[in-house]
Amino acid sequence: MVAIDRPTTEQIWSWLGEVPDPEIPMVSVVDLGIVREVEWLEGEVGAQCVVTITPTYSGCPATEVIAQSIEQVLREHGIPVRLKNRISPAWTTDWISEAGRAKLRASGIAPPARKAGDVSVIDVSGLKRGREPAPAVVCPHCGSENTTVTSQFGSTACKALYRCTDCLEPFDYFKCH
Amino acid sequence: MLLDDKFEYLLRLGDNALILSQRLSQWCGKGPAFEEDMALTNTALDLIGQARMWLSYAGEVEDRGRDEDALAFLRDAHQFRNLLLLEQPNGDYAVTIARQFYFDTWHCLLLQELNKSADSRIAEIAEKALKEVRYHLRRSSDLVVRLGDGTAESQRRMQAALDDLWMYTGEMLTPDEQDELLAAQNIVPDPAILREPWLQYVGSVLRETKLTMPTGTWMQKGGKLGRHTEHLGYVLAEMQFLQRAYPGAKW
Helix, strand or coil, rough: CCCCCCCHHHHHHHCCCCECCCCCCCCCCCCCCCEEEEEEEEECCCCEEEEECCCCCCCCCCHHHHHHHHHHHHCCCCEEEEEEEECCCCCCCHHCCCCHHHHHHHHCCEECCCCCCHHCCCCHHCCCCCCCCCCCCCCCCCCCCEEEEEEEECCCCCCCEEECCCCCCCEECCCCC | CHHHHHHHHHHHHHHHHHCCCHHHHCCCCCCHHHHHHHHHHHHHHHHHHHHHHHHHHHHHHCCCCCCCHHHHHCCHHHHCCCCCHHHHCCHHHHHHHHHHHHHHHHHHHHHHHHHCCCCCCHHHHHHHHHHHHHHHHHHHHHHHHHHHHHCCHHHHHHHHHHHCCCCCCHHHHHHHHHHHHHHHHCCCCCHHHHHHHHHHHHHHHHCCCCCCCCCCCCCCCCHHCCCCHHHHHHHHHHHHHHHHHCCEEEE
16 A cells, blocks of 8 residues: 555544444434544554444444444545454443534433443442432423433333423433443 | 353353343234333343353354354254243243343342453453343333232232242252352352342342242252253244254345
8 A cells, every 4th residue: 555644543533423323323423432442553464543342232233334334434535444342341321422412412312311320339239229319301302301201211222212291292312321 | 171161151141141032022013012012122132232242252262163143043952051030931921020020130140240250251241231231120120010019910910920930040049060160260150149139139129019029949940051941942943943944044
């Protein structure tokens, strides 16, 4: 390959910022915190851009499509790319960017209402019945906090179904995870 | 020998997730309510993802060229290591929920301990799975309470389901040689340490309702060693049909 100036990792991050999540296309894979790391590494066949991604849920069927989309976009920019999958630390909704949250809200999906708990510090004695007060989920349509859950699971693994008791609209809620 | 033990244990983890996932997916399109249908299939999806991670690792540990698909689709019933509880038929909704509740409680406790495993790959997969399983447990606990506190009929059915499946719970909490070997190396917890917290949690949920804790002490066992009830064969016949009829088929 001709030694052209290779794009900076900042440039690559910004290209990846335009790769939509296949199931929630209004946010990008960067907004969701799925892309964890971008680095140039010297391989046997020259420099390679290694992109580390993490799955949201173990069984999320979008994971493979995301990997393909990332490869495709970077190849279109002429970048030799290799993907690495990383499962620890486990993906959390805390990694969804502020921009991502705003985009979710704008498209009618309530973003996670609180921080996800740290699961790594609990042991066998810590199993308790979930009695913590449910966080107020704000209706993305009218801004009301008077909302109720209609289903703990929604159209994708990452969402639950809610309903606003003021404007009466149903909406998706991106669960804390 | 150590690798074989670890391989066997990874099969137990993977097969638990896989077989329960297959059972739950049999509800797809038949759930008693739309929301329940979605919840069961989403739970099944999480479990499939977990099964893939465990079985992939099992294949790597075994190092004989079998991947997750070969392990899932090309083993026969006696080579499966899942708990007997998980292959039991779906029954009515109370049976499905009782099975889920017993398992989720144990699964959550187990994963919390596996998250501290001396084997870093096991710890990582457990960390990932735990976040999902906690949500499963919250939901199955809620449903036990709702059915237990519902109508006389729902309460009767929920109690019957808890009683009927009780004899399949001993297997989760009783160590065998394999568990002990790996526990001695801090790779997995001794199942016996999960017993008290399991009883305590299950009891605490049932006490919120009019349901009573089953008291039988005679327990079924064998799944962990590949001795299954007649139900597993039917589950596999459905799950493996395509790869058996058209070996290597891809789409």
